[in-house]
Amino acid sequence: MSSQQKVPPEVKARIEAIKRIREQEEQVRKNLEKIKYKIAILSGKGGVGKSFVTASLAFALAYLGKQVGVLDADIYGPSIPKMMGVAGQPVMGTPDGRIIPVVAPLGVKVLSIGVMLPSEDTPVIWRGPMSTSAIREMLAYADWGELDYLLIDLPPGTGDEQLTILQLIKDLTGTIIVTIPSDVSRVVVAKAINFARKLNAPILGIIENMSYFTCPDGTKHYIFGQGAGKKIAEKYNVRFLGEIPIDPRISRANDAGEPFFVKYPDSEAAKVLLELAQKIIEIVEGKTQ
Ligand SMILES: Nc1ncnc2c1ncn2[C@@H]1O[C@H](COP(=O)(O)OP(=O)(O)OP(=O)(O)O)[C@@H](O)[C@H]1O
Numbered sequence: 530m531s532s533q534q535k536v537p538p539e540v541k542a543r544i545e546a547i548k549r550i551r552e553q554e555e556q557v558r559k560n561l562e563k564i565k566y567k568i569a570i571l572s573g574k575g576g577v578g579k580s581f582v583t584a585s586l587a588f589a590l591a592y593l594g595k596q597v598g599v600l601d602a603d604i605y606g607p608s609i610p611k612m613m614g615v616a617g618q619p620v621m622g623t624p625d626g627r628i629i630p631v632v633a634p635l636g637v638k639v640l641s642i643g644v645m646l647p648s649e650d651t652p653v654i655w656r657g658p659m660s661t662s663a664i665r666e667m668l669a670y671a672d673w674g675e676l677d678y679l680l681i682d683l684p685p686g687t688g689d690e691q692l693t694i695l696q697l698i699k700d701l702t703g704t705i706i707v708t709i710p711s712d713v714s715r716v717v718v719a720k721a722i723n724f725a726r727k728l729n730a731p732i733l734g735i736i737e738n739m740s741y742f743t744c745p746d747g748t749k750h751y752i753f754g755q756g757a758g759k760k761i762a763e764k765y766n767v768r769f770l771g772e773i774p775i776d777p778r779i780s781r782a783n784d785a786g787e788p789f790f791v792k793y794p795d796s797e798a799a800k801v802l803l804e805l806a807q808k809i810i811e812i813v814e815g816k817t818q
């Protein structure tokens with residue numbers, strides 16, 4: 530063998546590392562292949578109600594008869610377990626080392642780092658690569674069984690975690706962008722749209738949360754102004770899916786660990802969420818385009 534053909538150990542190690550990444554990508558593909566539709570919930574900005582919308586859409590889809598799972602990809606601020614009423618439920622594993630999601634009301638399966646930590650106030654202090662590898666592990670080794678829908682709650686912004694998900698799930702059905710009616714969020718929504726487009730992730734539409742407040746006499750008050758979400762959807766040629774009202778019971782229920790959609794099914798917000806879920810089914814299952 531000539532000296533040129535000898536592979537130095539560090540190059541060998543690098544080749545092994547690349548192989549492992551390829552294997553994990555293949556594992557993610559295989560693990561998710563029984564899930565019909567995979568939707569990532571994105572927002573440019575924090576605190577717009579992304580986790581609430583993800584949790585509620587999951588319940589609404591399950592209410593409509595779909596098998597649903599939620600992956601909480603917010604490693605540093607996982608709020609899904611509480612909002613879905615599964616905080617403190619123990620995570621189990623299969624004999625072959627896969628993670629079994631916990632089960633929320635209406636049979637929704639949930640996986641979040643929040644249910645794997647010893648307590649609610651345990652901080653996750655990791656560097657970027659560690660949080661993306663936690664996401665990769667969850668994508669590769671969660672035992673979802675057969676699902677119609679997997680909703681993925683992304684952390685706010687357009688960074689490493691979002692990139693990992695959008696790149697790893699090659700057959701992502703699409704993204705939903707959540708926003709609130711404010712000028713600041715207009716700019717960040719544009720960023721989220723451009724981010725999804727750059728990564729060739731289809732955008733199913735924009736949902737505006739905290740759009741208005743309905744008084745007991747039925748009058749609607751657009752506290753933060755009206756129409757910002759619709760306008761940005763038109764500007765970027767993206768579907769506008771709808772407006773979710775403000776309801777103080779939402780934050781109270783979320784804080785108490787009681788799923789709002791399940792607790793207040795007759796509220797206006799729950800009805801809007803049900804309509805949104807119906808719209809999403811129509812869009813992704815091909816009944817309207
Ligand atoms: N329509 C609404 N009416 C009233 N309160 C709401 C509404 N939507 C969300 N909230 C409340 O606003 C807060 C932020 O919501 P949520 O945690 O879902 O936002 P997020 O975008 O996921 O935030 P983060 O960026 O921290 O992940 C929560 O306390 C939630 O209960």
Ligand SMILES: [Mg+2]
Nearest residue numbers: 579580603608
């Ligand atoms: Mg959140």
